[in-house]
Amino acid sequence: MALRQIVVFAGTAKGACLFHSDESRREWGMAGPHLSGWEVYSLAAVLRPETGRVRLLAGTSHMAYGPSIRVSDDWGDTWHQMLASPRYAGDAYGQGSSVKRIWQIVPGHPSEPDTFYAGVEDAGLFASRDGGTTWHLVEGLSDHCSRREWLAGKSGFGLHSILIDPADRRRLWVGVQGGGVFRTVDGGDSWVACAAGLPAAGSTVDRCVLKLALDPRHPGVLYLRHRQGVFRSTDGGESWTVFGQGLPGAFGFPLCVTHAGDAFTVPLESEGERYMTDGRLCLYRRREDGAAWEPLGRGLPEYPSYVSVLRDSLAVDTLDPPGVYFGTTAGELFFSADAGETWQALPGKLPRITTVKTWVESK
Amino acid sequence: MDASSGNVSIKVCVPSLLRDCAGNQTHFSLEACTLDEAIQVLLETYPLLRFHLYDEADRLRQHVLMYYNDQNISWLERLDVPLRPGDELRVLQNVSGG
Numbered sequence: 001m002a003l004r005q006i007v008v009f010a011g012t013a014k015g016a017c018l019f020h021s022d023e024s025r026r027e028w029g030m031a032g033p034h035l036s037g038w039e040v041y042s043l044a045a046v047l048r049p050e051t052g053r054v055r056l057l058a059g060t061s062h063m064a065y066g067p068s069i070r071v072s073d074d075w076g077d078t079w080h081q082m083l084a085s086p087r088y089a090g091d092a093y094g095q096g097s098s099v100k101r102i103w104q105i106v107p108g109h110p111s112e113p114d115t116f117y118a119g120v121e122d123a124g125l126f127a128s129r130d131g132g133t134t135w136h137l138v139e140g141l142s143d144h145c146s147r148r149e150w151l152a153g154k155s156g157f158g159l160h161s162i163l164i165d166p167a168d169r170r171r172l173w174v175g176v177q178g179g180g181v182f183r184t185v186d187g188g189d190s191w192v193a194c195a196a197g198l199p200a201a202g203s204t205v206d207r208c209v210l211k212l213a214l215d216p217r218h219p220g221v222l223y224l225r226h227r228q229g230v231f232r233s234t235d236g237g238e239s240w241t242v243f244g245q246g247l248p249g250a251f252g253f254p255l256c257v258t259h260a261g262d263a264f265t266v267p268l269e270s271e272g273e274r275y276m277t278d279g280r281l282c283l284y285r286r287r288e289d290g291a292a293w294e295p296l297g298r299g300l301p302e303y304p305s306y307v308s309v310l311r312d313s314l315a316v317d318t319l320d321p322p323g324v325y326f327g328t329t330a331g332e333l334f335f336s337a338d339a340g341e342t343w344q345a346l347p348g349k350l351p352r353i354t355t356v357k358t359w360v361e362s363k
Numbered sequence: 364m365d366a367s368s369g370n371v372s373i374k375v376c377v378p379s380l381l382r383d384c385a386g387n388q389t390h391f392s393l394e395a396c397t398l399d400e401a402i403q404v405l406l407e408t409y410p411l412l413r414f415h416l417y418d419e420a421d422r423l424r425q426h427v428l429m430y431y432n433d434q435n436i437s438w439l440e441r442l443d444v445p446l447r448p449g450d451e452l453r454v455l456q457n458v459s460g461g
Contacts (some may be wrong), residue, residue: 081412
């Protein structure tokens with residue numbers, strides 16, 4: 001039986017690289033850098049049923065020339081830039097809103113293979129219904145009554161998380177830096193804020209939501225990385241409870257959940273010192289039935305590592321046992337093929353890693 | 364020069380990062396009568412360039428520079444400057460660091 005292929009995508013401050021292996025994840029090859037010179041802040045890959053080929057979408061940006069979405073149907077050898085990339089109309093939503101970066105690109109529900117969503121800075125949600133060619137603003141979210149209270153922080157004002165209920169294509173959650181968590185059950189026409197139980201409870205807006213993740217087996221179970229720790233919801237975001245037992249500190253950005261229900265995060269020293277705790281490479285895992293987060297690091301370099309892992313630079317795959325991958329701001333990429341027990345480095349050293357995504361060939 | 368239309372051929376240079384927005388080239392020529400018209404021809408011929416050079420409010424992006432010969436066009440009082448053969452329109456980025 002042929003082994004399934006896996007590809008790990010690493011977007012960086014200067015282009016993107018692809019690492020490919022089979023499901024054993026023992027030997028890796030690298031392709032790239034692609035899109036050299038462009039910051040690649042978001043990536044997505046999805047099999048296109050009509051062509052049988054995998055389409056890659058990259059959210060590219062440059063400090064002078066702005067952002068756009070580029071598409072490749074040949075694993076990055078050639079890219080086509082989308083003229084109708086996400087863009088606000090004129091001075092929509094006041095304060096001169098403009099799309100500065102594309103923070104997140106997510107394929108739509110499997111029943112909607114032509115749909116993609118993009119989360120952008122300045123914070124907003126865009127959707128494409130034609131495979132990424134044209135994009136339109138999801139106005140229901142931007143029209144939310146709290147929009148004027150969203151606060152643009154210095155590190156960016158982006159929509160960083162987009163979750164789609166695998167069991168219901170019309171139920172989505174988004175996380176907004178400076179704005180909070182919002183849920184729709186009608187495909188994006190209307191949204192409600194989900195702040196009950198968070199530190200800013202009582203207010204619609206909780207400005208300290210840093211990342212969201214969903215348990216793929218139980219779509220009502222959500223995890224949330226907050227400036228003040230990790231929270232969990234078991235009721236689709238209606239309420240949140242503290243879920244940080246065992247972590248060395250409250251601060252950190254990345255958060256992922258495997259198909260086995262294990263959650264992973266990367267704590268940082270503090271809000272002021274945004275490097276890994278004690279200057280050592282270390283992740284934390286919370287087993288689905290675990291009472292606390294546990295540190296993981298067997299196989300990771302033990303030299304001092306005063307580096308960070310950005311919020312989109314931690315990813316899992318869908319293999320068994322699940323693989324876990326993270327990229328650092330120093331351009332190193334590490335992986336575990338056994339759900340975090342042991343770790344290895346992927347070959348090479350890249351620019352600052354801004355996003356890590358995986359794609360696994362279907363059975 | 365196209366004597367019948369009054370158009371003049373000028374050189375255009377765009378950064379290599381924007382090569383894929385300009386027909387996969389960085390140096391090319393275009394014909395127009397005035398600088399203003401040359402910019403319009405450039406953006407109409409290569410609409411992806413407009414996307415990267417201008418923001419949502421149709422302002423030149425903050426760190427993009429367009430030079431007409433040795434002059435930043437934002438310094439010019441008017442853009443209906445008659446073109447001369449051999450004139451150059453150059454797109455630059457105002458970015459430093461390293």
